Amino acid sequence: MKSFDAIVIGGGQAGPFLAARMVEKGMKVALIERKFLGGTCVNAGCMPTKTLVASARAAYVARNGAVYGVNIPGEIAIDMKVVRARAETVTMNARNGLIGWFAGMDGMTVIYGHARFEDPKTVSVNGETLTAPRIFLNVGARPVIPDLPGINDIDYLTSTSIIHLDTLPRHLAVIGGSYIGLEFAQMYRRFGAEVSVIEHGPKLASREDEDISDAIADVLRSEGIDIHTGVSDIAFARSSDAITVATDSARIDASHVLIATGRKPNTDDLGLDAAGVITDKHGYITVDDKLATNVEGIWALGDCNGYGAFTHTSYNDFEIAAANLLDGDDRKVSSRILAYALYIDPPLGRVGMTEKQARASGRKIMISTRPMSRVGRANERGETKGFMKVIADAETKKILGAAILGIEGDEVIHGIIDAMNAGTTYPALQWSVPIHPTVSELIPTLLGDLKPA
Template sequence: MNKFDAIVIGAGQAGVPLAKKLAAAGWKTALIEKRAIGGTCINDGCTPTKTMIASARMAYMAGRSDELGIHIPEYRVDFKAIMDRKSTIVKQFREGATKGLEETKNLTVIYGTARFVDPHTLYVDKNDGSFENYTAKKIFINTGCTPFIPDIDGLKEIPYLTSTTLLEIKEVPEHLLIIGAGYIGLEFAQLFRRLGSQVTIVEKSNRLMPKEDDDICTVMSDIFDQDGIRVWTETQVESLSLKLGKVHVKLDGGGKGPASLNCSHVLVASGRTPQTAALGLENTGVVCDEKGFIKVNKRLQTAEQHIYALGDVKGGPAFTHISYNDHLVITENLLNGRHKDISKRMIPYCMFTDPQLGRVGMNESQAKEAGIDYLVASIPMKNVARAIESAETRGLMKAIIDKKSRRILGAAIIGEQGGEIMTVLQMAMMGKITADEIRSGIFAHPLYSESLNNLFMSV
């Protein structure tokens, strides 16, 4: 029996730093990874997609260069070069993370699939064909999520794509159909539209980004319309089939009636599901919800208090930075004797469309539901000096303010550098800086963030 102080299952954005810190603190630690170091973020999430988005933006800017007085007669999308650059950067990040693990004392990296035999023991089917049992005093689950595949008639009979397999295609799709209008679907929609694809999005709700405020949804919908992306809302895919080398799609448009279209590629972007089914959790006291996400307390402990869950596998906001913060909560508590928990975390996030959507805290709908007496500050990006100068006037700045304390409750920024502007407001929220203080603050001219003065003058 291989005995450890700690076993971490999954080398994602929580698992890697957690394993390194536990080992550095003198814990005999094992890190089990079935695929590749770095998890979704490095291998088929943040790193590859944002690398490709940078190429797509270059194509977009080349296409509108006349607006800025620069005449580019023509440009060519070299998709192989884009994908090679993406793969090189992914490899660089993955190898860097792997090297860091290999250089960590007290840490053993095991490549294979782990399954619980009992609450303290894992059976590992190794990638080299061998297998062994491992036991530990504490076990940490960081297995993440995988694309959810809906039950659609004919889907399994066509060569559909997921957010993972789309990153390995060899040519730009002629016509990409995207099922689902979540952040993953919207980023890929704009990315491939800019690289030359015809793009159609099918979304069952009545608008893009149904969890955002109406005005934010309207602005983003207008941007997608301007970019030539067709969006079918209140619509579901009824069936798919191959006909003469094309995918034939039947749609149920609800009140709009049935419709159909042909496309070359189908991307399933209808959410993600936790990787818990193969973990053997039935051999432990760990409890999952109806969707398979592991239930944890505010210190990330499962029903088996020596077993913890971090990152997407526990449900809640599925962001790399949340996963990373999970490991900080655990290491602060276990190694430094602190009493950190996840109950009052501020959750920022950014959708990397162009312009970006940066979001933090409450939106207006949430403030209204909570019965808060609030104010709304809002200005369009067309009124932002730097946006005008940079020809980046699409978007909106919006903030929610507590009427009595004047503190910022949340913000939504659609605009060039929207995520960076949102982060300025997040820092203000962390420091309890009021809207009035920002309104009268001195910010360097002409930054995008300088218009936070004007934003709060709109109250």
């Protein structure tokens, strides 16, 4: 049996950085990863997908160059092999960077293999037994495959496998109208494929307010994406040259099908029962406000604990654990103000409560909206789709939430994220003097238009 001061299971966006901090403190740490360092973000999520989004935007801009007086003769051709290779290069650079970093770190032992608990202080991997007083789980999540009629008869894609495509689908059917599915839908439409999105719910991006969901749908439809919402039945059948996707309202002959119906935690094969670690009905590991499980000495970080499911929230889990365990701090998950983005083009930047959530809270609220068509920078760039929206507490004057669907919305939202984390009231933020011409310069104006709602 090999003894360590700590064992980290999973090489995503929380565990490895926590392991590095512990090594800096003189601890002996084992980091166990069953596949690739970097987790979903580096290998199958943010980095490769946003690289693909960039290639898709380049194609879109080239096709629309004439609007800006830039005439490109001939058809805009897409080389999917080059597109894929570029995304793979970005992934490999990041992954190899982590490998090199850890290789030069005394006190760090990286083990590739499938770890399972033997008891609360012991795990086995590759036939070896390891023990430590502290064990951290950062095992991430994977795509959910729904039990739909005919699904086992077709070759479907997931968000993990689609990034390896080096040919252009004739017609991509996306099953699921949430964030992952919508990014791939627009991306492949811009590459030149016909695209259909099939969503069970009444709206796309169902977490958002209806006005945001409707605007997202308008953006995608304007680019020729076929959207089907409120679909109750989906079935698949394979023919010689197509996959038939049959719903209660349509029949689609697709060349490729992407299943984007959510993700589930990688907790079902860790031997958690042997350690006594409790999970909820969805398989997420139950943790307290400091990310500790019900078993002393075991913590769960990142996607597998059900709090956030984003790279930045996973990294924040590392920050919380490191601050509490290594720096004598008292940080809590409940102090986190959730923010995220949807990387269609234009992107959606979101923070805090939706309007629906704010109303349900019983607060007296104020709301302001402003179309991007009234933003100078958006007009100058010829990108006026979308709008800004902010919600505030009428009594405390604190900002409760905001959504910016529009050019640079994923960057502009950070002004509001920072204000909310600092506890700044909206009247104080109104007096800032932003730079012109930017999208962010409209934030004080947006706040100045807040009205009781």
